[in-house]
Amino acid sequence: MLSITSQYLARYRRLDAGDGTPVLLPVTGAQRRFALVRAMDPAGRPDLVPMFFAFPRGTVDPVRLAAAANRLAARHPVLRARPTVLRGTPVLRLERPQVPVIRETCAPGEDAAAVLRRALGRWAPEGSPLRLFLVPDGPEGAEEVLAVVLDHSACDGQSLARLVAELGAGYDEGPGADGPSPADVAAELADYREAVLRQLDAEERAGAPDAMAYWGERLRTVREQAPVARPEPLSPGAPPSGSATLRMPAAPDGVPFPELLHACRAAAAVLYGAGHVVPLGYPWGGRPAGTAPVLGCFLNTVVFPTATGEEPTPSATAAAWWDDLDHAATPFDAVVHAARAAGSGWSGRLDGMLTVDDSRRQPPLCLGGVTGREIHVDGRAVRGPFAVSVTQGPELRLRMVWDRTVLPDRTAESAFTALADTVRTPAPTAG
Numbered sequence: 001m002l003s004i005t006s007q008y009l010a011r012y013r014r015l016d017a018g019d020g021t022p023v024l025l026p027v028t029g030a031q032r033r034f035a036l037v038r039a040m041d042p043a044g045r046p047d048l049v050p051m052f053f054a055f056p057r058g059t060v061d062p063v064r065l066a067a068a069a070n071r072l073a074a075r076h077p078v079l080r081a082r083p084t085v086l087r088g089t090p091v092l093r094l095e096r097p098q099v100p101v102i103r104e105t106c107a108p109g110e111d112a113a114a115v116l117r118r119a120l121g122r123w124a125p126e127g128s129p130l131r132l133f134l135v136p137d138g139p140e141g142a143e144e145v146l147a148v149v150l151d152h153s154a155c156d157g158q159s160l161a162r163l164v165a166e167l168g169a170g171y172d173e174g175p176g177a178d179g180p181s182p183a184d185v186a187a188e189l190a191d192y193r194e195a196v197l198r199q200l201d202a203e204e205r206a207g208a209p210d211a212m213a214y215w216g217e218r219l220r221t222v223r224e225q226a227p228v229a230r231p232e233p234l235s236p237g238a239p240p241s242g243s244a245t246l247r248m249p250a251a252p253d254g255v256p257f258p259e260l261l262h263a264c265r266a267a268a269a270v271l272y273g274a275g276h277v278v279p280l281g282y283p284w285g286g287r288p289a290g291t292a293p294v295l296g297c298f299l300n301t302v303v304f305p306t307a308t309g310e311e312p313t314p315s316a317t318a319a320a321w322w323d324d325l326d327h328a329a330t331p332f333d334a335v336v337h338a339a340r341a342a343g344s345g346w347s348g349r350l351d352g353m354l355t356v357d358d359s360r361r362q363p364p365l366c367l368g369g370v371t372g373r374e375i376h377v378d379g380r381a382v383r384g385p386f387a388v389s390v391t392q393g394p395e396l397r398l399r400m401v402w403d404r405t406v407l408p409d410r411t412a413e414s415a416f417t418a419l420a421d422t423v424r425t426p427a428p429t430a431g
Contacts, residue, residue, distance in 0.1 A: 003207035004334040005029065005200055011089040025081060025092040025192065027153075028199045029331025030300050034153040035083060035090045036333060036348055037383065038125070046125045047152035047383060051160065052116070053365045053372030054143045060134055060367060061175075065146075066101040068170030069132060071179040072163070073097035077192045078154045078296030079130045094189075099128050104135045112137035112145040113377045117239065120149065121381060129154035146372065148365070156283060156298035161361055163295065168366045191292035198288045199297050206329035214327050215303075215335045216342030221277045222305050224349045234404060239379025242409050243401045244416040248424070254392040255423060257356060258318035261304060263422035264354050264388055265317060267400070268306045270415040271352075271386065271407060277307040278351040284328050302328045303335055303350070352386050359393030386412065388419065398423060 002010070012026045027035070034047055073079035074097045081092035104115045112135040119133055129151035137143045148167070155163065170177070180188070234240070264280055272278050283299040291297065302324060306312075330338075336348040365372045376399075384403025391397040398420055402412040 003204055003212075004337060005204040005207050005331055008032070008089070009200055009204070011087070012091065015086055015089055015091065023094040023189070024086070025077060025094065026196050026200060027083070027090050027092060028196055028297060029203045029333060030156070030298055031083070031092075031153045031296075032090055033301055033332040033348075034151075035085065036336075040347065040349060044125065045381070045383075046123060048120060048123060048149055049152050049155055049157070049160070050116075050120060050147055050149040050377070050380075051164070051365070052375045052377050053146045053148070054137065054375050055146060055367065055370060055372050057136065057141055057144055059370045060144055060146055062101045062103060062134060064171055064175045065132060065134075065367070066099065067175035067177070068167055068173070069099040069101065069130065070097040071170050071173075071177065072166055073099050073128070073130060074185060075166075075180045075188055076295045077189050078294070079128075079150075081129065081154070081296075082126065083129075083151070083153050097128075099130050099132065101132045101134060104133055106136060113379070116145065116147050116377050117380050119147075123149075125151070145375065145377075146365070147377075154296055157355055157357060158283075159295050159298060161363055162293075164365045165363060171367045172369075188294070192294045192296065195287065195291045195294045195297040198291050202288045202329055203300075203331045203334075206327065207331060207334045211327045211330045212334065212338040212341075215330060215338040218324070219279070219303060219305055219335070219339035219346060220342040220344050221307070222279050222303075222339060222344050222346045223277060224279055224346055224351050238404070240404055241379055241382045241384075241401050242404050242407075242412055243376075243378045243399065244413060245376075245397065245399045246416075246420050247395050247397050248420075250392060250394060250396040254358075255390070255396060256318075258321045259314060260356060260388075260390055260423065261321055261354060262312075262314045262317040263419045264352060265306050265312060266422040267386070267388065267415040267419040268352055269312075270418045271411060272306075274312075277305050279346060279349075280304045280306060280352040280354060281350040282354040282356075284325070300329060301332050301350075303332070352388070353383075354388050354390070356390045356392065359391050359397075386415070396423070 015024055038044055038046055080097045081094050084091060084093050104119055106115055115135045131149050133147040135145045137145045268278055281301045281303055284302045285300045287297060339346045364374055382401050382403055385406045386402040389399045400416045
């Protein structure tokens with residue numbers, strides 16, 4: 001029987017007839033996951049990756065910024081493509097670069113965070129995958145907050161540093177700078193298509209029967225916790241999500257990934273109970289050797305069930321994680337299929353997400369010689385029920401957000417305490 005990736009490639013090749021129709025680009029398994037997630041969302045909401053930077057008022061020239069952003073989109077196909085489903089097949093349809101710079105204003109008593117929460121909440125999936133929002137903030141608008149927002153199907157966290165650097169460099173060139181030449185555009189398009197096809201070839205191999213058998217057995221007992229609305233509704237005007245952040249001294253080599261994964265299991269046990277086996281996700285992987293470093297060909301989401309053997313010790317978590325890495329390239333939709341074929345009732349929703357970044361690889365946005373101060377906008381709607389982000393560097397920053405329509409703040413805060421306590425307690429070393 002053909003793998004899911006093989007079936008996808010066959011359908012895609014029937015669509016891409018090369019007869020002069022608008023260019024259709026294939027999507028990777030990671031991008032197909034976002035199509036799956038959107039399809040399962042009753043409101044059809046996309047996943048967004050926002051970055052927020054505060055600048056002194058008057059620093060940002062919207063015309064100059066729009067010119068830089070559109071040159072960036074002309075260079076990178078995924079930033080001017082639109083996700084679509086044609087005859088049941090997810091693809092990207094190329095369009096002209098049309099990156100908007102949207103100026104928003106604050107109503108009396110509002111700050112930039114409230115305005116941006118509202119703007120991102122009304123994001124229309126049909127538009128550009130890259131959009132910029134500029135909002136005044138602070139006393140008498142002393143600052144402006146620039147939001148650089150991407151549809152997650154176009155970019156992952158590891159690509160953000162490159163995007164920020166290129167946007168800043170393009171801004172410095174000025175609005176009259178030439179965009180990429182037709183030859184450069186064609187070369188980048190060819191590199192993108194080749195990178196995605198190589199990735200799909202790797203995913204096809206990673207969906208072999210032995211991998212499907214592995215994931216089927218690994219996830220057979222997984223049951224996501226169906227989001228159930230809290231018995232008491234949120235008060236009028238309350239933000240839909242909560243958050244908690246903690247900074248602590250960092251070890252010289254940081255915290256090993258399996259220890260962070262184990263800490264997320266401790267949080268999940270508080271949220272759902274130790275007897276439940278719920279799916280946690282994390283991004284992992286890399287491009288096939290020789291693949292061009294294009295935007296849009298990015299990491300797979302790997303699933304980790306919260307129960308690991310009879311005794312969920314740090315060493316058991318690490319051992320199971322190492323075993324998983326042998327099959328980490330199996331595309332997400334194939335993993336879901338394997339789990340369901342093995343008897344799991346899992347639909348593909350994730351009950352938790354873990355992302356890990358290195359602050360030393362996240363340069364701030366610099367426009368015209370002025371460096372923006374990166375900030376967080378809390379209270380945005382999240383793809384729940386909870387997500388943990390860890391930033392490693394000179395210090396360790398733990399951050400957890402949760403869907404307040406599902407999880408009461410008190411329960412979520414207890415889960416965050418369990419997360420932090422587990423990170424603080426080093427795993428015992430073998431002696």
